[in-house]
Amino acid sequence: MPENTILVTCPKACAPYLRDELVELGFPVEREAAAGVFTRGSMEDCMRLNLQLRTGLRVLWQVAQFDAGNGDQLYRKAIELPWEEWIPADGYVSIGSSVRNDTIRNTKFAGLRLKDAMVDRIRDKHGRRPDTGNDSDKAMLFLYWHEIDVCLYLDTSGVPLSNRGYRVSPGKAPMRENLAASVLRATRWDRGSPLVNPMCGSGTLAIEAALWATGRTSGRLRENFAFMHLVGYQRTDFDRIRNELKGEGSDRLEFPIIATDRDPAAIEAALRNAEIAGVEHLIEFDVCDFKRTRIPEAPGVMIFNPEYGDRMGEREKLAPTY
Numbered sequence: 001m002p003e004n005t006i007l008v009t010c011p012k013a014c015a016p017y018l019r020d021e022l023v024e025l026g027f028p029v030e031r032e033a034a035a036g037v038f039t040r041g042s043m044e045d046c047m048r049l050n051l052q053l054r055t056g057l058r059v060l061w062q063v064a065q066f067d068a069g070n071g072d073q074l075y076r077k078a079i080e081l082p083w084e085e086w087i088p089a090d091g092y093v094s095i096g097s098s099v100r101n102d103t104i105r106n107t108k109f110a111g112l113r114l115k116d117a118m119v120d121r122i123r124d125k126h127g128r129r130p131d132t133g134n135d136s137d138k139a140m141l142f143l144y145w146h147e148i149d150v151c152l153y154l155d156t157s158g159v160p161l162s163n164r165g166y167r168v169s170p171g172k173a174p175m176r177e178n179l180a181a182s183v184l185r186a187t188r189w190d191r192g193s194p195l196v197n198p199m200c201g202s203g204t205l206a207i208e209a210a211l212w213a214t215g216r217t218s219g220r221l222r223e224n225f226a227f228m229h230l231v232g233y234q235r236t237d238f239d240r241i242r243n244e245l246k247g248e249g250s251d252r253l254e255f256p257i258i259a260t261d262r263d264p265a266a267i268e269a270a271l272r273n274a275e276i277a278g279v280e281h282l283i284e285f286d287v288c289d290f291k292r293t294r295i296p297e298a299p300g301v302m303i304f305n306p307e308y309g310d311r312m313g314e315r316e317k318l319a320p321t322y
Contacts (some may be wrong), residue, residue, distance in 0.1 A: 203270025
C-alpha cells in the first residue's frame with residue numbers, strides 16, 4: 001500500500017507527548033489535534049507504530065476524504081471506494097465513528113450507511129460480502145463525519161494499544177497503560193535516574209517506566225492487531241518488523257525503579273503483571289506505607305496516582321492522614 005495520512009489517537013491533553021514520541025520514532029508531524037496527532041506513512045509504518053507507540057491509543061490509516069451532507073450522499077461516495085482492495089470478502093468488519101451532522105439523529109445510522117456501501121461494493125466485485133458486527137478483534141473501519149467533512153480510515157489497531165497484554169491483575173481503578181506512559185513523559189524523567197512510585201497499585205506506572213527505560217516495544221506481547229485482517233497482510237512482514245524491534249531493548253538498568261503499596265494484594269498483582277511484562281527484575285517492590293518508601297540518594301523522580309474522590313472514604317476518617 002502507498003503512503004497515506006495516519007491519525008494516531010490519544011487521550012485528551014496527551015497529544016503533546018504523542019507528538020514528541022512520533023518525532024523520536026522518526027515520523028513527520030503534520031498536525032496536532034485535541035486527541036490525536038496526524039503523521040504520514042505506509043501500512044508497514046502502521047505495523048511499526050502499533051508495536052512501538054506507548055502514548056497512542058489507535059493507529060488510523062486514511063483511505064478517503066470527501067464532503068457529504070446526509071446519509072445518501074455518504075453512501076453514494078463510499079460505494080465508489082475500492083473496499084475490495086482492503087477488506088476480505090470472507091472477512092469480518094466492525095465500524096467505529098465520530099459523527100456530528102444535523103441530518104443524523106442516531107450515529108449508528110451513519111455507520112450503517114457506510115457498512116451498506118462497503119458490503120454492496122464487495123458483493124458486486126466478489127459475489128459475496130464480509131460479516132459485520134461489534135467485535136474489535138478483526139478488521140475495523142473508523143468514520144469521522146463532522147458537518148459535511150468526512151474522513152474514512154482503516155483502524156489498524158483494533159483493540160486499543162493501551163491493552164499491552166501484561167496486565168492480568170488489574171487491581172482497583174487502574175491507570176491505562178498509554179496514559180501512564182504520557183504521565184511519565186510529563187514528569188520529564190530522563191530514563192537514567194531513579195524513579196519512585198509509592199501507592200503503585202497494580203504497578204502500571206512502574207512497569208511502563210521499566211519498559212520505556214529499557215527500550216522494549218510496548219506491543220511485544222500482542223499477537224493480534226486489526227491490520228492482520230486486511231487484504232495483503234503478510235505474516236512474514238510482521239515477524240520481520242517485530243524481530244527487528246526486539247533486538248533494540250536492554251535487559252538491565254543502572255538505577256532503581258521502586259514501587260510500593262501498603263496493600264499486599266496490590267503488590268502481588270503488580271509482581272504478576274511485571275513478570276508477564278518481563279521487567280520484574282528491574283523493579284524493587286515493597287509492601288509499606290508510602291511514607292516509608294525507600295528514597296535513593298541520587299536525584300530522580302517521584303510519581304504516584306493516589307485515590308481521590310469517594311474512593312478516599314469518609315472525611316472524618318481521613319483527618320489523621322492530613
